[in-house]
Amino acid sequence: MNWDEKEMLKLDNQLCFALYACSKEIITLYKPYLNSQGLTYTQYITLLVLWEEDGLNISELGNKLLLDSGTLTPLLKKLEKSQLVERVRDRDDERVVKVYLTEKGKMLQETFSDLPQKMFWNTGIQVEEAIKLKTMLNQLLGNIRKL
Amino acid sequence: MNWDEKEMLKLDNQLCFALYACSKEIITLYKPYLNSQGLTYTQYITLLVLWEEDGLNISELGNKLLLDSGTLTPLLKKLEKSQLVERVRDRDDERVVKVYLTEKGKMLQETFSDLPQKMFWNTGIQVEEAIKLKTMLNQLLGNIRKL
DNA sequence: ACAATATATATTGTGTACAATTAAATTGTA
DNA sequence: TACAATTTAATTGTACACAATATATATTGT
Numbered sequence A, B: 001m002n003w004d005e006k007e008m009l010k011l012d013n014q015l016c017f018a019l020y021a022c023s024k025e026i027i028t029l030y031k032p033y034l035n036s037q038g039l040t041y042t043q044y045i046t047l048l049v050l051w052e053e054d055g056l057n058i059s060e061l062g063n064k065l066l067l068d069s070g071t072l073t074p075l076l077k078k079l080e081k082s083q084l085v086e087r088v089r090d091r092d093d094e095r096v097v098k099v100y101l102t103e104k105g106k107m108l109q110e111t112f113s114d115l116p117q118k119m120f121w122n123t124g125i126q127v128e129e130a131i132k133l134k135t136m137l138n139q140l141l142g143n144i145r146k147l
Numbered sequence C: 001a002c003a004a005t006a007t008a009t010a011t012t013g014t015g016t017a018c019a020a021t022t023a024a025a026t027t028g029t030a
Numbered sequence D: 001t002a003c004a005a006t007t008t009a010a011t012t013g014t015a016c017a018c019a020a021t022a023t024a025t026a027t028t029g030t
Helices: A001-009 A015-035 A043-050 A058-065 A069-081 A105-113 A115-124 A126-144 B003-008 B015-035 B041-052 B059-064 B069-082 B103-111 B117-122 B127-145
Strands: A085-089 A095-101 B084-089 B097-101
Touching: A015 A043, A015 A115, A015 B015, A015 B041, A015 B127, A043 A058, A043 A069, A043 A095, A043 A105, A043 B015, A058 A069, A058 A095, A069 A085, A069 B069, A095 A105, A105 B003, A115 B003, A115 B127, A126 B015, A126 B117, B003 B084, B015 B041, B041 B059, B041 B069, B041 B097, B041 B103, B059 B069, B059 B097, B069 B084, B097 B103
Parallel strands: none
Antiparallel strands: A085 A095, B084 B097
């Protein structure tokens, strides 16, 4: 192993670790806001999708969130128990489960209306900077997923 | 809730989701290389730290990896079971557990010497781009953690 | 029609991740 | 010295995350 290789194996030179650490820390920042409403981060992003488009099925949700039924099935059962969504077997195709927001689930969106703005302040990131970062991340994501 | 607020609540406008998704996808890219050696991603980054500096204790590892003993204790026991590290109570301070690489653990570094380079190719990202991205992520991480 | 194949979700098992608590050892201080 | 406060790991409990498998339903090919 040469010097370059050894250098590249250092934790602080890993792009993957910067991503992993940033992702976790941002989610930690969300926690106080979400926990006060009894939600986890994953439950929150699931609601984000449903607030945009209600009545999606499990696999559609999974495609948007990059999660599979092994994660979503128990998660949605919890959201159902807290009466934020309903899981309904599709009459036309009994394999499919569609997920609908309840009134309570729809109303909850209002509670979080200013959360993205708050998080912006909390991270202290500039709008231009955030846009650039998100663009780069989406490009990277695109590269990876079309392999 | 106004239009701006509604727009900012869309999943695809969330910087946090871009980070979360990218982090997960990159880790997925690592999996084939790591699993073939019987390692998980978290075990791998733990070894990265130890290859740089052997004999750290649990809390020092946790500070570098942003993980606590609840995660590290079982993880290190697994690495010990596969004979890559040894966990040793410090004689001078019996509260402390120091973690040492075994010969097998040290040798394993060689196996991964070209992995960072391989991952670069896999992600199709340019060096300049990667540096810029990592810089932005570290800056964001710094902002968050000094709150 | 019906066997083979494909699809959608659920289940099982393993491994993080982290908050909260516990237990043991050490340090600070009256 | 005693003893309260602190520190370090380990433990407990909950919730993802995902691979692998199972199950039920739907579709396809003959």
